[in-house]
Amino acid sequence: MDLNTPNKNQIPATNPFSQFEDSPVFNYINNLSPIELVKSMHNGQAFNFPSFASPLSVFASPQLSSQSDARSFMRRDQFPEPSKPELLQSKEENDTSIGVFEAAQLTGLSVEHSECSTPANSSKGVITKLPGEHMELAIEEPDTLKYYCASPDDNIIMVPLKAIIEPQMAGDPNDRYCLRKSEKDLCKIGRTGQNEDEAGCDWVALISDVADILTLEPSIDEESAEKQKMVDPGTISFISNVLQAPQDNSEDSETSYYAGSSQQREIGEPGIQPVESGEQNEADQTPSVFSGTLPDKPIVNDAAAKVDIRGKSYQSSSKQHKIRRRCLLFEMGAHKKKLAFESSSSTSSQSDHMGASIEKHATPRTDKGKTLSALPGRGIGLHLNALTATSSGNAVKIETLASGKQEISQPPSPPAHMASGLDPVSKSLALITVETDSVPFDNEDKVMENVPQTSMVVTEEFGISSPKMKRQKFEYLGASSSSCKRCNCKRSKCLKLYCECFAAGLYCIEPCSCLECSNNPAHEDTVLETRRQIESRNPLAFAPKVIRNSDSVSEFGEETNKTPASARHKRGCNCKKSSCLKKYCECFQGGVGCSSYCRCEGCKNTFGCKNGVEENDLKWGESKIHENISNLNFLDIIEKGEDHPDLLVPSKDSRSPVHPQIPTSGQLSGSSLCDVGPSTKMRPIQRFRTNFFYHQPKYEKHLQVIPEDETPEILNRNCLPTSGVKSVSPNSKRVSPPHHGSGPSTTWRRGRKLILRSVSPSPSLNPPCEQ
DNA sequence: GAGTTTGAAACT
DNA sequence: CAGTTTCAAACTC
Incomplete structure (x- = not known):
């Protein structure tokens, strides 16, 4: 793929462009344009830098990217407009414009990106327009790039520019319009872009990353998007926009949105994610969300690849990285289960539940986030519990949140396979979890249980149906034993320390045999309040025993x-x-x-x-x-x-x-x-x-x-x-x-x-x- | 699985 | 803070 070599494209651009500078056509264009023509060299830079530099700056500032993305999304919608296509078409016929734009490497680059990223959809969006859009290219590309990269300057520039251009469009020939616009863009870009050489370098790196992502292959758009996100919040927006064909506007919008809200995600806060965000969104969500909406394509290998990529790219925030990684893996697991569920709908309640939980996890996650924020330093257990539940595949109760209070009854008892041994997915999850330091204790415990070899402390069961069986595992566990509890409360509603789950700071989950349980996400407020009360009484109440x-x-x-x-x-x-x-x-x-x-x-x-x-x-x-x-x-x-x-x-x-x-x-x-x-x-x-x-x-x-x-x-x-x-x-x-x-x-x-x-x-x- | 024992948690 | 009650786990049969 050429994606990893953006500069190549950039370099050639300068010369070709200059060649056309002297051409009659070019002169003609110049005449048409009231704006002072920018030197080709400059232009070349403009294209090269602005387009690429901006993205970098964008990466640096997710917020900008988000804005950019939003615009980008809007823009894509605009593309389909009848007027523009025509415009493009006319331009395409114009040799001059063609030459000019061919000179612009950007075009080529964009095309390549599109192709690589979304084979199926590449024809749309950028690619579609680029070929014929000489001028359009100048116009669109810069804009597009701005969207993605959107350094503040770019943004500022572009807005006014458009305002100016748009009116002209109405009366002027397409050529002229395009030319002017392109010129303007170039000028502006040149200005803003010149200072961004470094950014450009980064850009290259970015492209490389993109290429890597793309090379991962059979990844779907979603998957690639996911990867992109993992790479970098800002990058995500860019990549998703550039690489992903506008096949799905809604999806794009979401992607952009997320890119914009990357900060939140980075923080680990649930953010404002749409419940049905889709695989991309969920990809970034914290573990609790191991959404089932993940692309069906995730393959084990790919997953691993993704992990690697992330790990390499983002060492800075190792913890976050780990979390992401874990999330991803969990997602993988979830995905697998989902697949199983989908493929064999007949079977298993387990699969069924998994699917359900998966689909609904997005919301719970948010709730969890709230919990954390709401209960600083507190409610951690609950939060983690969600994770645990998810990972264990037993998190049926958690679904209640997502489902809007609907309590989904858990399968009578965990499938035999769960008790005897984790299903492959669970195991993988467990292993993964073990790898990550950030794994919550409860999770870890479960992991351990599933993967005895690795465990230092074996606790709780992953999916043991019988309370007794569960408890038998608690034997030597000390604190860990307190981590993964399954209760059998009948009168306390699981809101007292009598309840092991509650005491452990965990929500009750499916394996519990409690009655009238209020210790679940559906009663989050109650739970938190109760916790507060108890803690006020005994600050150590929820500390490990x-x-x-x-x-x-x-x-x-x-x-x-x-x-x-x-x-x-x-x-x-x-x-x-x-x-x-x-x-x-x-x-x-x-x-x-x-x-x-x-x-x-x-x-x-x-x-x-x-x-x-x-x-x-x-x-x-x-x-x-x-x-x-x-x-x-x-x-x-x-x-x-x-x-x-x-x-x-x-x-x-x-x-x-x-x-x-x-x-x-x-x-x-x-x-x-x-x-x-x-x-x-x-x-x-x-x-x-x-x-x-x-x-x-x-x-x-x-x-x-x-x-x-x-x-x-x-x-x-x-x-x-x-x-x-x-x-x-x-x-x-x-x-x-x-x-x-x-x-x-x-x-x-x-x-x-x-x-x-x-x-x-x-x-x-x-x-x-x-x- | 029902009943008993036990001790923590909660209450007064 | 001590005493009592409530509760649920652990245990026994």
Whole structure:
């Protein structure tokens, strides 16, 4: 394809054009034009740069592109107009014009683009006109380009220009009209374009990208468009307009629209996407939308290609990229399912549901976006849940939003294949998800489950019909276990923490057996409000129940102990009869040992027992504390009356050579989570650190979606004596964090303060916790 | 699958 | 904040 070599086209243009400059025809044209003729050289540049440079600028500024696109769309509509075709036709007959325009490489370029991009439709739009449109070319091309690239200047110029030209059209011969217009354009373009050499370079790159996209082959227009989008918001608009034949105006318009709103998409906000946006739109939508409207053509290979392309092109925002990628892949999956659904409509409820969910996801996505925005730092779980549901293919309930409250009953139970093993699509999705760091924990869990090999923590089922089966998988999962819940609530409407789904910040989904469930997108408002209320009562309510120290540690590249002992229950248990040996015990259920936070009686937790506290640790701690207390930046914590008893008992962990240096070194052991066993209670400081780092991205991502506002709280809890004080005494009842002090707000404030003062610039390395 | 046990969450 | 109630999961049969 020639697309990747736009300059080639550009280069030739100059000469040919100059040749015609001297021709009689050209002179004639000049005479016709009241406007001062621009030198061919200049013109050449104008064509070359404006057309290409602009696009670049456009890329830089999506907004502009959007405007441009909009215009472009309009314009395409105009093309079909009877008057213009005639005009073109007449022009075509004119040798002069032909020569002139042949000189203009732009034309050729445009043609090529069109051809490449949309074989079927290429005849339309640009191509159709270009051949004959010498003058028209000058006119149309620049405009078109402006639309796509639309540097601000271009836009400004073009508007007035048109205004001027249009009137002339009526009375003047086509030639004249075209000529003038072209001249004007050239002048303007030249002006604006000259400064855009660099842009031109970028343009080349862009073209290359385009070429790559096109070379991906069997891609459809939609697919190419999708790719384009992935490449760059601004690029999208350009490519879609240039490459895509106006086969479908509506589609174009949408494309343009999206290009324009690329910023929003970049941000990850749902934006204002039309529900039935179509594959392109959905392509960019976040994971939740794995729309089924995807082109039917997506092929596995292509998909991979797309991914690669994206990955290469947009490293800058790796996260976004990942998200996109994931989305894409999910889309792929969705697409596949859709195909299956379409192909074998007879079968499966699953396919059916998938199709339904796919079609309706667009809306849910928006809702999710709202959720996020509405609940800053909160509702994350819900948001993710949507993802999870989607990916799992179980997201039937989520459809309710899209369907407008219509609750689509889920299939009686997940298809056998789902339970036994994921369908290929799901697996692929899972794998993909695993690849991406941005994958929500819940999603990840599911992924893990499906792909045990890769999992660090296996949790929840992907599509297990039986609640029991589901739960059985929760065994050792700690926080992760809390991530993907399936409930069986009957009276709480799944709006209380009794509901595991709700507690995990997730919407209930198909596998749930709940009654009168309100924990779904259809009741988003209610859910959010309830969440708020609960959080106001207990800021940590939605925090992961199990805090895994090892994860945070590993995040920093340090090999960590991933045993349950390296984690602890955030609040500790209060078991009386189960001896912490049954799943009644949250610690046990979470696969972690009991800690000083626990108030359990007769603890026999096999993962670790708070009773194992070592006296030596205390002694050691005392000596150390004096040594280092002064170094603590979080002294203020203590000063505030938050003197955490634990703080007085530094960890004695052998692996934390310098652990006393809380603020600076990452050497404190991850003890906080290592409450289990000998060192359990011994590391208040460490605990603080650990917990603090617990909030670090990776850990959070993996284990639980924690509302932003909870982070401080967590810190607070960990840092503040609250529980710590009493925890020291096994018998004493620990004060729950939320209730501590003056209440949530106070706690919150303190938490924030702690963050500010105690945060260590460098990642803390929490040594593995050994029991 | 029904009934019981258990402990967290919610309520007072 | 302690005590009680409610709830749903875990467990048993």
